[in-house]
Amino acid sequence: MAHYLNDISRTFSEYLLIPGLTTKECIPNQISLKAPLVRFKANEEPAISLNIPFVSAIMQSVSDHKMAIALARNGGLSFIFGSQSIESQAEMVRKVKKYKAGFVISDANLTPENTLADVLALKEKSGHATIGITENGASDSKLLGIVTGRDYRITRDSLDKKVKEFMTPFDKLITGEFGISLAEANDIIWDHKLNCLPIIDNNQCLKYFVFRKDYDSHQDNPNEISDADKKLLVGAGINTRDYRERVPQLIEAGVDVVCIDSSDGFSVWQKETLEYVKNTYGDKVKIGAGNVVDRDGFLYLAEAGADFVKVGVGGGSICITREQKGIGRGQATAIIEVAAARDEYFKKTGVYVPICSDGGIVQDYHMVLALAMGADFIMMGRYFARFDESPTRKLMVNGNYMKEYWGEGSNRARNWQRYDAGGAEGLKFEEGVDSFVPYAGKLKDNLDITLGKIRSTMSSCGVTSIIDLQKNGKITLVSSTSIIEGGAHDVIVKDSRNNG
Numbered sequence: 001m002a003h004y005l006n007d008i009s010r011t012f013s014e015y016l017l018i019p020g021l022t023t024k025e026c027i028p029n030q031i032s033l034k035a036p037l038v039r040f041k042a043n044e045e046p047a048i049s050l051n052i053p054f055v056s057a058i059m060q061s062v063s064d065h066k067m068a069i070a071l072a073r074n075g076g077l078s079f080i081f082g083s084q085s086i087e088s089q090a091e092m093v094r095k096v097k098k099y100k101a102g103f104v105i106s107d108a109n110l111t112p113e114n115t116l117a118d119v120l121a122l123k124e125k126s127g128h129a130t131i132g133i134t135e136n137g138a139s140d141s142k143l144l145g146i147v148t149g150r151d152y153r154i155t156r157d158s159l160d161k162k163v164k165e166f167m168t169p170f171d172k173l174i175t176g177e178f179g180i181s182l183a184e185a186n187d188i189i190w191d192h193k194l195n196c197l198p199i200i201d202n203n204q205c206l207k208y209f210v211f212r213k214d215y216d217s218h219q220d221n222p223n224e225i226s227d228a229d230k231k232l233l234v235g236a237g238i239n240t241r242d243y244r245e246r247v248p249q250l251i252e253a254g255v256d257v258v259c260i261d262s263s264d265g266f267s268v269w270q271k272e273t274l275e276y277v278k279n280t281y282g283d284k285v286k287i288g289a290g291n292v293v294d295r296d297g298f299l300y301l302a303e304a305g306a307d308f309v310k311v312g313v314g315g316g317s318i319c320i321t322r323e324q325k326g327i328g329r330g331q332a333t334a335i336i337e338v339a340a341a342r343d344e345y346f347k348k349t350g351v352y353v354p355i356c357s358d359g360g361i362v363q364d365y366h367m368v369l370a371l372a373m374g375a376d377f378i379m380m381g382r383y384f385a386r387f388d389e390s391p392t393r394k395l396m397v398n399g400n401y402m403k404e405y406w407g408e409g410s411n412r413a414r415n416w417q418r419y420d421a422g423g424a425e426g427l428k429f430e431e432g433v434d435s436f437v438p439y440a441g442k443l444k445d446n447l448d449i450t451l452g453k454i455r456s457t458m459s460s461c462g463v464t465s466i467i468d469l470q471k472n473g474k475i476t477l478v479s480s481t482s483i484i485e486g487g488a489h490d491v492i493v494k495d496s497r498n499n500g
Ligand code: IMP
Pocket: 057, 058, 059, 263, 312, 314, 315, 316, 317, 318, 319, 320, 321, 358, 359, 360, 361, 379, 380, 381, 382, 383, 406, 407, 408, 409, 410, 431, 432, 433
């Protein structure tokens, strides 16, 4: 006979937090949201911590280098999607590691032999008005000039006109030396009244642009997470098939942490992958695994060496795994059980293996509930997909701006292997949908609001850190009638935007 569990699978919306005593220590701006990312021994610090407990999902429609840069600058971490070639994933990792605030790697370049038509097409495609003109049309190649909107007049110039006839040539350019600080670059910009300063190395190769218009956005990011060389931290998704080739190239590109990406991580293939990566690369890279939803799954991956374990099957907003396969568990119930297993493992071994709640966050308050239930940090797809920094198109749909968002198990992602258990056959059905999510603007603006709410909830609960919340938070189940009581009710709401 099959085993029956006695619990009911519950989700976040079925719970609330009960306020605790708020003291003067619990004012929101004193609350720490620091979270361990990887395993550590009692009385030791984790090798990597997050300054905010958020990571972005390992998905084509969420985590590329742009998202990774924006999130690391704000204290969280992205896992760059693995459903792409090893080379292009490694290149994205490299871009994050090369990032220097204010120094923009030019990804819109042409050669002097190109035409005005090429300039206009590139401008349209890349959205950049400043185009580097280099020997072979790539960045990191010899800089021969630049083209900006001031170099041509569409109404007067022929589209066939060669770039070399209207670019500002190298000998007329003021440039900065590779290695100068941002403050020095900005001084040159102000002294020479420039809009853009190309930064070149000893061989005249184009390394970066520094723009006057970015000056204001160069303020400090106090939450930024970086390595010993002050380079931003970045993660990447891997799978249980090509890890022998993928992991070394990601390490070579500078990745800090990888994560085995699967909707069902309780498998012998994950154990083999963990053991191989640990034995071959030791401390060169950290590795997370998942997803699991119970004690057995957690202990299996923790014992196999996972640096963190991801929790959640079937709760993702674009996910239809439960409908298709009948596997999964309510996210709240999964977190509560796995958190208990993590604590039990810590007591027994003295090793703390952080857990990540993955998927199913709809309201901001679900985040603080996930943390109170024991999650160390939270992975989100839908939340981040809505921002400017996500890799997908922003489209007008029925009068509203939307961003595209599709599951890794959807036909669009064509990533079948992720959702099979390692067999060669591959699955023939979808586990995810292709969708739109409402466009929400810049990551930082939204994050500030969300984090403000989390701090405010923690303040109400009378706690000053995530560990404090996990130990002392009081959680209650809610009845369906009291859920109705929790929203605006028995009034006619004037502006529905405030209720989102
Ligand atoms: P969300 O934050 O609720 O949108 O959930 C994101 C999570 O859904 C990801 O981190 C994955 O764990 C999961 N996921 C991504 N793509 C798929 C899919 O196609 N099917 C099932 N789950 C998916």
